[in-house]
Amino acid sequence: MGQGPDFGRCIRSGFVALWTLVGPIACSPPPEGPETVSAGPEEVRKALKQAVEFFRTQVSNSGGYHFRYATDLSYGRSEAAEGPSQVTVQTGGTPRVGMAYLRAYEATGDPDLLEAARETALLLVRGQHCSGGWDYIIELDPEKRRSYPYRVDGDCAKRPDPAPQEKNPGPKAASTLDDNVTQGALRLLMRVDRELEFRDPKIHQASLYALDQLARAQYPNGAWPQRFRNLADPGLPATRSAAYPDSWSREWPGPDYRHHYTLNDNAILDVIDTFLEAARIYGEPRYRAVAEKGGDFLLLAQMPDPQPAWAQQYDGRMHPAWGRIFEPPSITGSESQAVLQMLLVLYRETGRKKYLEPVPRAVEYLRKSNLPPEGPWRREGGRCGPEELCLARFYELGTNRPLFITKGSRVRVETGPSRLLDGYELSYSPESVITHYGLWTDGGRLEKAEQEYRSLLSRDPSAIRRPERLQGLSPWRGETASPSGQELSRRVRSLVQSMDPRGAWVEEGSVGKADPVIFLFAAGDMVVTVDDRTIPLNENGTLTVFRGGKPPLERIISSRTFARNLETMAAFLSESGR
Numbered sequence: 086m087g088q089g090p091d092f093g094r095c096i097r098s099g100f101v102a103l104w105t106l107v108g109p110i111a112c113s114p115p116p117e118g119p120e121t122v123s124a125g126p127e128e129v130r131k132a133l134k135q136a137v138e139f140f141r142t143q144v145s146n147s148g149g150y151h152f153r154y155a156t157d158l159s160y161g162r163s164e165a166a167e168g169p170s171q172v173t174v175q176t177g178g179t180p181r182v183g184m185a186y187l188r189a190y191e192a193t194g195d196p197d198l199l200e201a202a203r204e205t206a207l208l209l210v211r212g213q214h215c216s217g218g219w220d221y222i223i224e225l226d227p228e229k230r231r232s233y234p235y236r237v238d239g240d241c242a243k244r245p246d247p248a249p250q251e252k253n254p255g256p257k258a259a260s261t262l263d264d265n266v267t268q269g270a271l272r273l274l275m276r277v278d279r280e281l282e283f284r285d286p287k288i289h290q291a292s293l294y295a296l297d298q299l300a301r302a303q304y305p306n307g308a309w310p311q312r313f314r315n316l317a318d319p320g321l322p323a324t325r326s327a328a329y330p331d332s333w334s335r336e337w338p339g340p341d342y343r344h345h346y347t348l349n350d351n352a353i354l355d356v357i358d359t360f361l362e363a364a365r366i367y368g369e370p371r372y373r374a375v376a377e378k379g380g381d382f383l384l385l386a387q388m389p390d391p392q393p394a395w396a397q398q399y400d401g402r403m404h405p406a407w408g409r410i411f412e413p414p415s416i417t418g419s420e421s422q423a424v425l426q427m428l429l430v431l432y433r434e435t436g437r438k439k440y441l442e443p444v445p446r447a448v449e450y451l452r453k454s455n456l457p458p459e460g461p462w463r464r465e466g467g468r469c470g471p472e473e474l475c476l477a478r479f480y481e482l483g484t485n486r487p488l489f490i491t492k493g494s495r496v497r498v499e500t501g502p503s504r505l506l507d508g509y510e511l512s513y514s515p516e517s518v519i520t521h522y523g524l525w526t527d528g529g530r531l532e533k534a535e536q537e538y539r540s541l542l543s544r545d546p547s548a549i550r551r552p553e554r555l556q557g558l559s560p561w562r563g564e565t566a567s568p569s570g571q572e573l574s575r576r577v578r579s580l581v582q583s584m585d586p587r588g589a590w591v592e593e594g595s596v597g598k599a600d601p602v603i604f605l606f607a608a609g610d611m612v613v614t615v616d617d618r619t620i621p622l623n624e625n626g627t628l629t630v631f632r633g634g635k636p637p638l639e640r641i642i643s644s645r646t647f648a649r650n651l652e653t654m655a656a657f658l659s660e661s662g663r
Contacts, residue, residue, distance in 0.1 A: 123571070123574040123575065123578055124574060124577045124578040124581050124657070126657075126658060126661045126662075128581060129577055129581060129654050129657055129658060130193065130658060132580070132581045132584060132588075132654065133189060133193070133651065133654045133655070133658070134195075134197075135584070135588035136584065136588045136589070136590075136647065136650070136651060136654075137186065137189065137197075137198065137201060137588075137651070138588060139587050139588035139589055140182070140588075140589075140647055141201050141204070143158060143587070144158060144161075144642065144644075144647075145204075146161075146169065146172050146225065147172075147204075147208050147211075147225060148179075148183075148204040148205040148206075148207060148208030149172025149173075149178075149179045149205070149208040149209075149212075149223055149225070150172055150173070150178045150179045150182045150644045151163045151166065151167070151171075151172060151173055151178055151644065152164065152173060152175075152177050152178050152643070152644055152645065153594065153596040153641045153642065153643050153644070154596060154641060154642045154643075154644075155596050155640075155641065155642075156589075156591050156640045156641065156642060158642070160596060161596070162596050162597050163175060163177075163178050163221075163222070164221070165221040165222050166178075166221065166222035166223075167597075170224060170225050170226035170229060171222050171223065171224055171225065172208070172212075172222065172223050172225070173221060173222055173223075174209070174212060174219045174220065174221060174222065174223060174266050174269075174270050175221055175264050175265075175266055176264065176265050176266070176269045176558050177644060177645045178644050179205060179208065179209065179223075179270075180205075180209075180269040180270055180272070180273050180558060181269075181558065181644060181645060181648045182205060182644050182647065182648050183202050183205035183206060183209075183273045183277070184202075184272075184273055184276075184556070184557070184558060184648065185647070185648035185649075185651040185652050185655075186198050186199075186201040186202040186205065186651070187199075187202040187273070187276055187277060187280065188556060188651070188652050188655045189651050189652075189654070189655045190202060190280070191554075191655070191659075192654075192655035192656070192658045192659040193655070193658055199277075199280055199281075202273075202277050202280070203277055203281065203285065203288070205273065205277075206273060206274050206277040206278075206285075206288050207285075207287060207288065208223065209223075209270045209273065209274060209291070210237060210274070210287050210288060210291045211223060211225075211235065211237055212224075212235065212270075213235065213236045213237070213270075213291050213294070213295065214233075214234050214235065214236060214259070214260045215234040215235070215236050215241035216234070216259055216260045216298060216302075216313060216314045216315070217236075217260060217267075217294055217295045217297065217298020217299060217301075217302070218260025218261065218262070218266070218267030218270075218271075218295060218298065218299065218313070219260055219261070219266050219267045219270045220233075220259070220260065220261055220266070221261065221263075221264070221266060236291075236294070259312040259313060259314040259343075260298075260312065260313055260314070261311065261312045262309055262310070262311055262312070262313070262347065262352040262353075262355070262356060263311050263312070263349075263350055263352060264350055265350070265351070265352075265355045265558055265559065267295070267299070268355035268356055268358075268359045268558075269355075269558040270295075271292065271295045271296070271299075271359055271363075272359055272362065272558055273558075274288055274291055274292040274295070275292050275359075275362065275363055275366050275367075276366070278292050278366070279366050293367075296360070296363055296372060299313075299356060299359075299360075299375075300360075300371075300372075300375045301316045301317065302315075302316065302317050303317055303375060303378065303379070304317045304318070304321055304346065304382075305317070305319060305321050305322065305323035306321065306322060306323050306324065306325065306346070306381075306382050306385055307378040307379045307380070307381045307382030307383075307385070308346035308347070308353055308379070308382040308386075308399075309346070309347065309352065309353050309356050309379070310343055310344045310345060310346070310347055311342070311343045311344075311345065311347040311349070311352055311398075312343040312344075321401055322401070322403075324385070325385065325402070325403045326385050326389075326403060327385060327386050327387060327388050327389070327395075327396070327399060327403045327404075327405075328388075328389065328402070328403055328404060329388070329389075329404070329405075329482055329483060330402075330404040330405070330414070330482070333404075333405075333413075333414045333482065334407075335413075335511050337407055337409075337410040337413075337509075338407055340409070342398060342406065342407060342408045342409070345398040345399060345400055345406050345408070346382070346386070346398060346399040346400075346403075347397075347398045347408075348386070348395055348396065348397055348398060348417075348420045348423075348424065349397040349398050349408050349412065349420065351420065351423050351559075353379060353382065353383075354423055354424065354427045354560060355559065355560070356379060357376045357379040357380060357427060357431070358376075358427070358430065358559075358560040358561075360372045360373065360375045360376035360379070361373065361376045361430070361431075361434050362555055364376065365553065373434070373435075376431070376434075377431070377435060377437075380427075380428070380431040380435075380440055383395075383424055383427065383428060383431075383440075383443075384439065384440070384442075384443060385403065386399060386403070386424075387443045387446075387447065388405075388416060390446075391450075391483075391485065392416045392450060392480065392482070392483075392485060393443070393446040393447050393450050394416050394417070394418075394421035394424075394447050394450055394451055395416070395417060395420055395421045395424045395447075396414065396415060396416060396417060396420075397412055397415070397417050397420055398412075405482060410490075410505075410509050411490040411509060411519055411522055412479075413479060413488060413490075413511060414482060415479035415480055415481060415482060415488055416479070416480040416482065416485070417478060417479060417480075418451065418454065418476025418477050418478055418479075418480065418525070418526055418528075419476070419478050419523070419526045421447060421451060422451070422476075422526075422528070422530035422531050422534065423530065424447075425443075425444055425447060425448070425530075425531065425534040425538075426530060426533075426534050426560065426562055427560060428440045428441065428443060428444060429441075429444075429534060429537050429538060429541065430551070430560055430561070432541060432546070432549075433541070433546075433549045433550055433551055434550060434551070436546030436547070441538065441541070441542070444534070444535075444538045445538075448531060448534070448535050448538075451476060451528065451531055452474065452528075452531070454476060454477070454480060454485060455474050455475060455476070455528070456469070456475040456476065456477060456487065456525060458471070460515055460525075461515050461516070462475045462515070462525040463475065467525075468523065468525060468526060468527055469525065469526075469527045469528075470527075473527050473528065473529070474527065474528030474529075474531060474532065475525055475526070475527055475528060476525065476526055476527075476528050476531070477489075477524065477525050478522075478523060478524045478525060478526060479524070486513055487513070487515070487525075488511055488512070488513070489511075489512045489513070489514060489515050489518045489524050490509055490510070490511065490512065490518055490519050490522075490524065491508045491509060491510045491512050491517055491518055491519070492508050492509075492517060492518055492519045492520065492608045492625075493505050493506060493507045493508020493509045493519075493608050494506040494507055494508065494605070494606060494607055494608040494609070494611075495605070495606045496603070496604065496605045496606075497601075497603070497604045498602070498603055499601070499602055499603075503604075506608075507608065508608050517608075520625060533562070568656075569656075569660060570660075573653070573656060573657050573660065574657065576653060577653060577654055577657045580650050580653060580654065589642055589647075590642070590643075590646050590647060590650055591640050591641070591642060592640070592641060592642075592643060592646060593639065593640065593641075594639070594640070594641040594643070595637050595639055595641065596637070596641050597629075597637060601629055601630070601631055602630045602631065602632055603628070603629070603630040604627070604628070604629050604630075605622075605627065605628040605629075606625075606626075606627050607622050607623070607624060607625065607626045607627070607628070608624065608625075609624050610622070610623055610624050611626075613628055
């Protein structure tokens, strides 16, 4: 769902991340004039060390991180985690920072940077569930940890299941594949394990345990659910192909979707790619077999004509199914593009042409599903250019009409659940729809997939494998991770100059504030009264009331920015030979 936390995932996890509705403004580096001098390797190495020292000693909580912090580090917050006793496992926090440490180590060979990555990996070990994966947060308070099924805190076999009868276990009972949480954490563990030559028993055992449990959670047809706690039901069909239901409800049936076969948020795709990488790191063919079984599910999940693409999630009958209240049974223009890219990855890794067979039909169908030239998707900020291929997130089953979700007002009081006041209905009109969740997307990935498909057809399968060492937390797609040459040198110079005396990068934004009392998102125009004053709250506006008289800070430190800048410096040092 985009590249960061959004309001939609908050609904899924049961939280309303107030601060996500006021996104940060990227920090602007100092202006570059013609006399700007390029940074030298030694200066960059020194700045990198200073930035890492600050983040490790001042920002880190036992190796874990939030998304954002107040500039004085008095408060940190993520989408589902906040405060001094929690850190986040969502990719914008702990795993992202750990990967940046590892990338910096690869570029410099500095053992302190490897130790920083190891420290973060060990923190993830502390947050691994008995089910083998991770949840959105890791709780570090000793007393509060008692209610979480952490593997390192006791004998999992003797520990009572927190939710033995629940079909959809709560956040403290299960591991999640949503938002690349378990997959991203496991990727970091595996890569740190390799760099340590498999000599740290805690990291090594946690990695193998996670892989084994994930393999056990795989459904007979090769899919995975959004959340898992136990062994997958072996009685489910193993070879049933996707099909259209005779009918489907236009009303959301409720949050009973976490057991579905889940392509939403690329959950299954990230698991497949994690097992492909595990097969390389550990030299274990059984891990590749798990990945290929996942790939076979992608073949089963391709819908028949007239819409030969993919849905976000499927029920046990292999019918497209409801997810959240804004995710109807449908054919998806977003996840379908990601599936095509994963099929090409599977072909690169295995040489099996069966993974190429679905591509032409899906590409042809998606091209024909291009949205009209007029619509909000092609206006300024609408994601699609005037001449670009643009796809709806949801296409109605059978008719192929684009489906949209009307926006609604939502309120939350203190720590209670958020309450929907209106809206969130299916619509054929793209006007007055939700904005926290993309209802249309550009077709750029489809264009790239089609080009790559044509290229792979004429190449020797033995010569098209991906790089031996992968970077990032998502499947490799052949992108260049950073600029090079003079552009890279200028960018690094700006990064060095924009650091504060501590070694921090500070930017505009809001981390929120502890103890929110009321939050309101206005789907239409409203007014707010404060004593005898009336204040307009415009459509799409938000109102947040906090305890205390101190206003939220408007300058932040971002883990994502830190990680991105560290990786840019590492790329420069690699290019300059350290």
